[in-house]
Amino acid sequence: MNSYLIRNVSVLGAAPTDLLIRDGVVAETGAGLAAPDATLVDAEGLVALPGLVDLHTHLREPGREDAETVKTGSRAAALGGYTAVCAMANTSPVADTAGVVEQVWRLGREAGLVDVQPIGAVTVGLAGERLAELGAMADSAARVRIFSDDGHCVADPRLMRRALEYVKAFDGIIAQHAEEPRLTEGAQMHEGEVSTRLGLTGWPAVAEEAIIARDVLLAEHVGSRLHVCHVSTAGSVEVLRHAKARGVRVTAEVTPHHLLLTDARAETYDPVFKVNPPLRTATDIAALRAALVDGVIDIIATDHAPHAVEDKECEWAYARPGMLGLETALSIALDVLGPRWDLIAERMSRTPARIAGLTEHGHDPAPGAPATLTLVDPAARRVIEPAELASRSRNTPYARMTLPGRIVATFLRGEATVLDGKAVK
Numbered sequence: 535m536n537s538y539l540i541r542n543v544s545v546l547g548a549a550p551t552d553l554l555i556r557d558g559v560v561a562e563t564g565a566g567l568a569a570p571d572a573t574l575v576d577a578e579g580l581v582a583l584p585g586l587v588d589l590h591t592h593l594r595e596p597g598r599e600d601a602e603t604v605k606t607g608s609r610a611a612a613l614g615g616y617t618a619v620c621a622m623a624n625t626s627p628v629a630d631t632a633g634v635v636e637q638v639w640r641l642g643r644e645a646g647l648v649d650v651q652p653i654g655a656v657t658v659g660l661a662g663e664r665l666a667e668l669g670a671m672a673d674s675a676a677r678v679r680i681f682s683d684d685g686h687c688v689a690d691p692r693l694m695r696r697a698l699e700y701v702k703a704f705d706g707i708i709a710q711h712a713e714e715p716r717l718t719e720g721a722q723m724h725e726g727e728v729s730t731r732l733g734l735t736g737w738p739a740v741a742e743e744a745i746i747a748r749d750v751l752l753a754e755h756v757g758s759r760l761h762v763c764h765v766s767t768a769g770s771v772e773v774l775r776h777a778k779a780r781g782v783r784v785t786a787e788v789t790p791h792h793l794l795l796t797d798a799r800a801e802t803y804d805p806v807f808k809v810n811p812p813l814r815t816a817t818d819i820a821a822l823r824a825a826l827v828d829g830v831i832d833i834i835a836t837d838h839a840p841h842a843v844e845d846k847e848c849e850w851a852y853a854r855p856g857m858l859g860l861e862t863a864l865s866i867a868l869d870v871l872g873p874r875w876d877l878i879a880e881r882m883s884r885t886p887a888r889i890a891g892l893t894e895h896g897h898d899p900a901p902g903a904p905a906t907l908t909l910v911d912p913a914a915r916r917v918i919e920p921a922e923l924a925s926r927s928r929n930t931p932y933a934r935m936t937l938p939g940r941i942v943a944t945f946l947r948g949e950a951t952v953l954d955g956k957a958v959k
């Protein structure tokens with residue numbers, strides 16, 4: 535194994551120190567360390583964070599390797615400062631059996647850049663009709679603990695109840711894509727002033743809020759763990775606040791794009807801004823930001839959703855929803871939260887690691903901790919060029935925007951996955 539001596543790094547914003555990485559762990563910290571055999575990393579001006587953990591990533595393998603593979607998505611993740619990603623189940627075939635989740639898990643190990651933790655489907659084929667083999671996926675080599683039909687809502691309340699009950703046996707979680715399908719038929723964007731003006735069918739906030747309200751009540755009733763994907767409205771925040779005050783075992787995520795972009799982007803008719811749930815209003819953004827700070831929203835998750843050019847560069851109505859996120863998430867967090875490193879570590883590493891049960895992740899760089907960390911240059915500013923992204927797809931909503939912060943290096947259990955801003959493989 536390689537050793538690294540990281541010189542003059544600020545751990546979570548503290549005074550600069552050195553970190554010696556050896557045998558997969560942070561062996562020593564302190565000013566002026568010496569280690570002649572170690573590779574030197576000059577980290578003057580850089581901030582060390584625990585490796586980021588994404589609870590919501592679409593890797594598209596198996597099935598749409600033209601849009602992303604486990605390998606290209608892993609590379610995008612490492613370049614974004616991530617050391618673990620949870621891979622959503624809406625692949626083709628769907629990750630609804632032990633066989634498919636084990637395949638994704640193995641591909642992640644082979645790529646070797648981040649830990650790829652598969653999420654299993656809740657229902658067979660994401661069809662919302664009968665429960666998938668949750669137990670077999672939990673017992674498989676992939677040790678699945680999070681189940682989600684993401685892309686689809688588990689709309690049937692009886693099925694949702696049974697899924698919540700089933701995963702309780704192994705402390706699993708159901709991650710819900712909250713969308714009442716009857717209220718979003720034909721929806722193209724957020725229902726509001728802009729959709730009225732553009733004449734596009736709207737997705738009302740209540741379609742999300744009604745499902746979250748139902749699900750927190752179900753989770754309370756059966757005493758199970760619920761996770762709410764991509765929360766996007768101020769009303770959802772209020773439902774979650776109420777549920778948490780009652781002690782419901784619910785956690786929630788917000789995406790970088792829902793923290794930054796409004797439905798006004800639809801005025802461009804550029805489908806790069808088409809996403810589920812849709813971009814909302816400035817009022818929603820303000821509520822989401824406040825909830826992220828006060829903890830009603832637990833984490834930032836990217837919902838990295840790569841799509842091939844032909845699925846995105848077409849008429850708005852025909853374009854697939856979803857946008858890239860892994861390579862820009864930390865920059866958006868820095869833009870939205872400022873250099874509040876402890877809060878960023880909490881929302882993007884420690885808490886997602888805890889929710890997903892990824893015990894090797896989410897540890898601050900300190901002696902004895904796994905050397906699973908990332909180094910950020912907070913002073914850097916970069917212009918996002920879609921063609922320069924490591925993802926196989928190009929559908930970033932931040933094209934040609936200047937964003938703060940740059941990932942300089944990432945380490946997974948003591949091995950560099952990114953050095954000098956470049957992926958090592």
Ligand SMILES: NC(=O)N[C@@H](CC(=O)O)C(=O)O
Pocket residue numbers: 592624684685686711808809810811837839840854855856857
């Ligand atoms: N977010 C999206 O708009 N799309 C996601 C599915 C999802 O997260 O619902 C995708 O798989 O492309």
Ligand SMILES: [Zn+2]
Pocket residue numbers: 684685686711763764810811
């Ligand atoms: Zn979703």
Ligand SMILES: [Zn+2]
Pocket residue numbers: 590592622684685837839
């Ligand atoms: Zn998703």
